[in-house]
Structure formats: structure tokens, C-alpha cells
Amino acid sequence: MALSCLSNTGGSMRTLHKFHGGIHPPSNKAQSTRTGITQAPLPSRLIIPLQQHAGEAAKPVVKEGEHVLKGQLIGIPEGNISGAIHAPTSGMISAIDAQKIAHPSGLPDICVTLMPDGKDEWISRETTDYRNKTADQLRDQLRMSGVVGLGGAVFPSDIKLQCGTKKIRTLVLNGAECEPYITCDDMLMRERAEQILSGAELLRYILGAEEILIGIEDNKPEAISSMRQAAAGSCSRCEVIEIPTIYPGGGVKQLIYVLTGLELPSGKLPTEIGVQCFNVATAYTAWRAIAHGEPLLSRIVTVTGNVAKPQNFEVLIGTPVYELVSHAEALPDTNGYIMGGPMMGLRLLSDSVPLVKASNCIIAASERLFPPAPPALPCIRCTRCVEVCPVELQPQDLYWFAKSREFGKAQTFSLLDCIECGACSYVCPSHIPLVQYYRYAKSEIRARAHEKQNADKARERHEFREYRIEREKQEKAEKLAAKERAALAAKAAKVEEVTDTIITASSKPAEIDIGINMSHTDKTEAVTPKD
């Protein structure tokens, strides 16, 4: 469905599009936007996971006991899809070992522990004018600066900026920030709009995009105003577009559709429809990396919920959650923490886990704010979940398939297109934790695909071995046959030679006779005088 909306450029009208479904949960954003972004104090230690991005973990390039400077590379990207990791401050590496991290599995992962020396002493940094560099050089620099998507997916930005032969017409900047409680992008846009816009120009330069569309939900009037002001002064062919507030309007597919009317087909990337999308914080970080030579060392994190001073902090990557929340003063009845928003976030098993590049928000939970979910009841086929699903799936069918372990059917019903937004669970009158079922089914499908991949590889290896043995056999047989043929040929050549000699001999009888006679005569003549 299309609707008209006023965009910024000269008051012209831009047609916006409405995606299917969506919900309006209480936003709970006002609490954390009353004060500006605060720099969080240097923590007592930093725990820096080497896997903070999609793809391969970084490989450590420092040793225990080594002194490092702020911004120094401590983990080098491994493989094509990976990200670099840097020391967020100067200090001493005290350990490289498995530590608790924020992950649904609850399993630890390899982290570098850094004890700050309090000096916050930088490595030398280079400022760069991106217009003097090629797109390849800039992508390399972003890779080595550890720039990844800060909207949640943490996909390495250098990979998203590689579009091959695909022509990118539109660069979409995602400032929607649709999930309740989270306000880090809102505050970043209010306070650092010019640098976000400079980052947008940089990304456009690398992509060769024609236009920049910046989508911001209409519940952030200060951010919209600040971004429009910055865009008017510095960004050409760039529109800051106010979009209706609806969850999950910040989903990539949903935002692209709202702004352009283009639908992203299942399993396809935005680049296949001539669009690429980055979060506003990613654009800001890319700008800091290129223009100021600063790798990704910190990010803005909203600390809210059951705390006395909800606000946004600029926090060093690796800061333990308990240290950060202490600055916002968690209330005594806090019964846990959520990393991310209440819809898609992760309930932490421990508050000693570190903040990572993906951590946009920490919500202190309490029974009052998040009462325990009532027991799940049977599905009554009310189809409320169908009405709100932004991907137009059949959540109740997916639930049945996941519950009965019919994963093939779940896949046929496009389970893998589910963005796990939780809108279906939110409206379900039977309180069924639908998203948990989908996550479980997806992990089973991935595990089976992985097993199949391994089995296919083993089969290929076996088939190749059989083929090699057969080929070696054939080669041996061919060599033997060739040897035999050569021997026969040699034999035949010898017979032919002998035959030729005989034939030659028999074709000259007179000469032979003469020869014999002559020799006989010679002999006679020679003997005769002596006699």
C-alpha cells in the first residue's frame, strides 16, 4: 500500500509505501533521551572477543604481557568475511583465553583481556581525504579498521561495499531505530549529524550510488531536524525522510520497501535490486575510520529500564556490562539484563560479559517492567500473528512445523525469511513463544545443512579417490599396452630389416655370382703364380 509523505528536499512530496503488518508496542524511548551522550569512564579491564562480527573470528596478533596502544591491531581478519579487532585503550594484555560472552548458546569464546594503563595513549593516526583514494583502497582500510554494521547484524562493511558489476542506484541510511527502549541512533543523529552525513557521502562514493535516502521514524523529531540541517549544508542528492513509526520499520527489507517501493525477493541481497543499506552509526564509524584514522573502538550504548539514570553512553568495546550499568545506577530490584531491545534482544546469563560492536542497548529488567510470561496455551487459530507478520508468513503454521520437527515443511513455508522480529509472539493471545520455536527450527535446519555439506564433501572425496584409483589403473594399463606395442613394433622393424636384407640379396644374384666367381678367379689367379 502506498501513502504520501513530505520529504525534506524543497518540500517536495515523496510517495512512501506501507509494508504488511507491524505493531505499535510502547516505545519507552523518552526516558533515555533527556540527557546528551556521556563518555563512560575507563573501565578497570576490557574483555575483547575476537569474534564480534559475521564470518570468521579475527586471529590474535598480540601476546600475553605485551603492552599495546589505543587503536593498535590485536586481531587480524581471517578469511574473506571477517573483521579486525583493536585495543580500545592503551595498557597490558593480561590474557588471551576463553571468557563468558553474550551468546544464546551461553558458551564462552576466545577473548583478549586488556588492563588499561590509564594513559589512553593512541597509536599514530593518519587523516585521509577519501576522494584521493580508490574504492578498493577504502574498502581495505575499512576492513583493517574493523568497521562492521552497527545496526545488529555486524556484517563487515567492506563486504557490503563490494557490489561487483551490480549498479547501485540508491544508498539507504537506516535511522529508523524502531525497537522500543533503544535510542542510541537517535542521540547520535541529534549530536553528530554532520559526521553521519560525511560518512554517507563516503559510502556513496565507494558504491557509486546516485542518491541517498535516510529513513527516520517520526517519533524522533530532533534527530530529523538535525539531520535535515546537516544534509542541506553538505549532502547533495540526499533526502532525510520522515517515515511512520511502526515496528519493525527498521528491518532492511521493510525500510527499503517503505522508501522505494522495491520488494526484496526471498533469499536475495538488496544489491540485486540496485540498493544498499547501512545503519547511521555505521556511516559515522566509517567516516571516523577513513577521515580520522580511528578504528572501531567504541560505540553509543543506551542504558535504560530499571535504572535511576537512563541515558546513552559512548562506551569502549570490551567494557563489562556491570561496569557500564553502574554509571546508570541499576535499581535494587533489578533481576537481570537484556542486551538489545525487548523484542529481539538477548537475556544475559551474566552481567560480567563484555559489550561488543553489536551492543546497542542494555536494559535492566525487573518483574515490574517485564513480568514473567503466562504459561503458553494451545493455538486457537485466531490468525492475529498472520495479520502482523511483516514478511507475510503464516506464523501459526511455522509454529506447528517447528513443534512437530517437520523442518522441511517449515522451510517450504519460508521459515528462513522470518526476521525474528517477535511481532507474532507479541500479539499471540495464547502467549506462545513463537520466535523461540522459529530459532530452534532454524538452528536445526542449519545443523542439518551443515551435516549434509560435510556428508557431500566426504562423498565427493570418496568419489574422487575411486576416480583416481581407476584413472591410475587405466594409465598403468595404457603404459603397459604402449610398451607392448613398442616391443611389437621393434620386433616388426627387425623382421622387416632382415626381410629387406634377404630381399635385397635375392634381387642381385648376378652380382653375387660375379663376386663369387671374381673372388674365385682372383684367388685362382693369386694362387696360380705361386704354384
Ligand code: SF4
Ligand atoms: S518473528 Fe517471523 S513469523 Fe513472527 S512476525 Fe516476525 S517475521 Fe513474521
Ligand code: SF4
Ligand atoms: S496468534 Fe497465537 S493463537 Fe493465534 S493463530 Fe497465531 S499462534 Fe495461534
